[in-house]
Amino acid sequence: LHKFKTSGATADQNLLSPEAKQLYRQLLSGSDTAPQPGNPLDELLGLRLAAPDAARPGHYTALNASAAALHWQSHLQNLGSRYLSQAASVASEMNDLIGAYQMAQPSTGGAIEYLAGLDVIQDRLTPLLAACESELFTAQPNGPRPAAQLALSYQRDIAVLQRGVKMHTINHYTARRDEPTARWAATVTVHGAKVRTVAQRFPRTVIIDRKTAVTAVLTPWEGQGAPPDERALIIHDEAVVRCLATMMDLLWGSAMPWTGGTFVEVTPMQKTILEGLVRGDGLEVIGRTLGVTPRTVSTHLAPLREAVGVESLPQLTYWYGRHEAHYQDVSPLVG
Missing domain, CATH: 3.30.870.10 (Endonuclease Chain A)
Known part of the structure; x- marks a missing residue:
């Protein structure tokens, strides 16, 4: 693991060197030869595969390889998760800077x-x-x-x-x-x-x-x-x-x-047209007042007919007459 932390090792490199594996097997066999300090002994100590032998100063004993493997596997997975999480947030954290750079250099x-x-x-x-x-x-x-x-x-x-x-x-x-x-x-x-x-x-x-x-x-x-x-x-x-x-x-x-609700909202333009219809004015008269064509007047009411669920202007006029009080706070375009 120390090698991965300090030497910039890539994921396809081995965690243990062949020499370290050979030394581990020697320790398991109970060899009387004391290992030399440094690598590969340091690899085994760092990965919790070996520990000093309290009964024989200068000697070492092999530790459970399964326990060591599970420990470091879990550790590396957690480490990888943290790095992945950081990697995922890099773009979002720098989006404003990326956008600012792009907008500042349209050329x-x-x-x-x-x-x-x-x-x-x-x-x-x-x-x-x-x-x-x-x-x-x-x-x-x-x-x-x-x-x-x-x-x-x-x-x-x-x-x-x-x-x-x-x-x-x-x-x-x-x-x-x-x-x-x-x-x-x-x-x-x-x-x-x-x-x-x-x-x-x-x-x-x-x-x-x-x-x-x-x-x-x-x-x-x-x-x-x-x-x-x-x-x-x-x-x-x-x-x-x-x-x-x-x-x-x-x-x-x-x-x-539109606030996403079911309440039908009316614009000032629509209220002006609807008030004209309630008075009995036709589309041509309303259009001349507003300076637009009768077709434009009808177009302004199209989304309102859709929202209310009616098809004709008389139906829409009747609906508005019944609900006019709900739209007192909407100022018409003309007095």
């Missing part, structure tokens, strides 16, 4: 990096998220999220929130139908995140401190072979990132808050 990949493959994207995204200092904006466009993605999100998102980072997440409104995604929304909300849903389609996007953005590639695949499962752009150009952030801010403003 290594240019203003825009192109990544293909989900594993490649996740490996690149992990240190970037670990380096997030103040604000994280994420947009998840595909409604319910796979279990593997949710498990990774729990780990990443809660770690970010525990550092005091402000987190805003937009999901497509169909995520409200998925119980695991709803539990995720409820969990991160408890930890301080703000989650909303919208009916519009949007690209998957992550914006970190408004300095770095990761967004899905929307152009068709033109490479050879089957297209990768995911493709992404990592954008370091601050002007482009701020432009994306502004677009996400607009999307956030039209989104409906």
